[in-house]
């Protein structure tokens with residue numbers, strides 16, 4: 001646990017689609033600056049929960065506070081204090097790198113001066129100054145994802161939600177992506193991340209594993225390995241996912 005300050009508080013979260021329960025009685029806390037891995041097989045209910053936590057959809061029931069805001073009544077305030085990135089929701093392919101930064105900076109309420117300063121800083125850090133005026137569509141996937149992450153935290157939010165941010169990216173670029181995650185966490189930004197890559201689960205401070213809509217395990221990677229007598233997170237995950245009623 002990085003810091004005692006709670007930034008996400010979830011109690012008895014249920015989300016139902018008709019008769020189907022996608023999230024079943026989830027309760028957990030996430031702390032300031034923590035890198036929290038949210039794992040589960042396909043269809044376990046991760047995206048459903050992330051959408052609720054980031055104010056994009058309502059829960060069926062439960063008490064949920066994110067960045068100190070209630071997900072039922074304070075969604076607009078909540079959204080201003082978080083960042084969100086997924087493979088499906090990212091940068092605009094037809095806009096240039098700088099236009100994307102300007103667009104999102106505007107949405108996040110930054111002034112022109114702040115946007116310019118942040119853009120310069122971000123492009124220098126990522127070593128992408130030379131593509132400032134290139135369309136996003138022309139860039140390699142790994143660059144796009146690093147940019148998308150940096151844009152998602154442009155406004156210095158309390159929490160950033162990452163839904164499979166490194167899908168389809170080679171291991172070297174994934175490692176570089178994780179350096180950005182560590183840096184954000186060092187600055188006090190909480191990182192809530194879903195991934196299918198078990199090496200990435202090892203990089204998290206704590207990991208929760210969801211099976212069929214329920215959290216079946218939640219602890220640090222080293223405690224989970226001890227608890228399940230597993231040599232790595234892959235083995236922990238397989239042991240839990242094997243109990244799933246959902247088989248591909």
Ligand SMILES: Nc1ncnc2c1ncn2[C@@H]1O[C@H](COP(=O)(O)OP(=O)(O)OP(=O)(O)O)[C@@H](O)[C@H]1O
Nearest residue numbers: 017020021022040041042043044045046047048049
């Ligand atoms: N709007 C919806 N209406 C009905 N069922 C839904 C809806 N959204 C999600 N579901 C169902 O809820 C379950 C959980 O979906 P969710 O997308 O949260 O899973 P996930 O863990 O994010 O999976 P993946 O890793 O494949 O993205 C799935 O069975 C899905 O079909």
